[in-house]
Amino acid sequence: MDNINFKGGIFMRSITKLNIQYAHRFLNYEGEAQYLHGHTGLLTIEVDGDVDARTGFVYPCNSIKRIAWDFLKNFDHALILQEEDPLLPEILKVYEAQGIRNGAETNTMVGEPFENELAKAYPECRLVVVKKVATCENLIEVFHSLLKDKLNIKKMTFASGDNCASAKF
Template sequence: MEGEVNSKNGFVVACNSIKNHAWEYLVNFDHAIILQKEDPILPELLKVYEAQGIKGGSTWNTSVGIAFDTELAKAYPECRLVVVKKVATVENLIEVFYSLLKDTLNIKKLTFTSGDNAASFSV
């Protein structure tokens, strides 16, 4: 995070604020189906969701995030589906996450780590 440190709490942005704001978008990816825009199954899946009444939401889906439609991805929060424009690798997904969070959190770089592996995106 870059910015002025708040003299009262010693942070640029409080960690809980970051977590809560990020989760509003990232909850769309939690237990979701992630497909590429060109995937031939996508139109058929949306038809099935419509026919089963899932596309408009379901009572069991209580974790609905903020809907978004960007140049990199589109979320269908009501049916736990995310459509990405690039292959859903961690490197490409970190770019999606960065694009969703960069303006409101004033971040310059986003990194995901898991064990010895890491993926980052920055401007």
């Protein structure tokens, strides 16, 4: 059972939502998703904790958003590709030829760089390389890996187009 926090017998949890615009494709997939395409994703983060008597919050939602966004902005208006995708080296060549591989003045969405067992961000060129296909389920796993040491996350839900996944932690 979850660690349940009550205030006057009512279950309490702070919930924050973040929108992410991104493009990806499903490698080795037969169907429309094998082509590069874009989505508007909605990530919902639920954080448990005791209600702060002074503020009335379990955790201030604007603080959750700020902490999460430091890493998640790498995914916004970004291309997400699997590391074995044959498009990846070609995209990097094009970015190099265009002079944007190492960033551009117009790139204002530079997030915290990261590299772990699930993904690597190239914030300077709005590219995230993932180990697994970028499904809602696998992206939740990536997002959780980036935020689990910063927030007491109990549940994440990621909706992208008609697809949605949810995980409890």
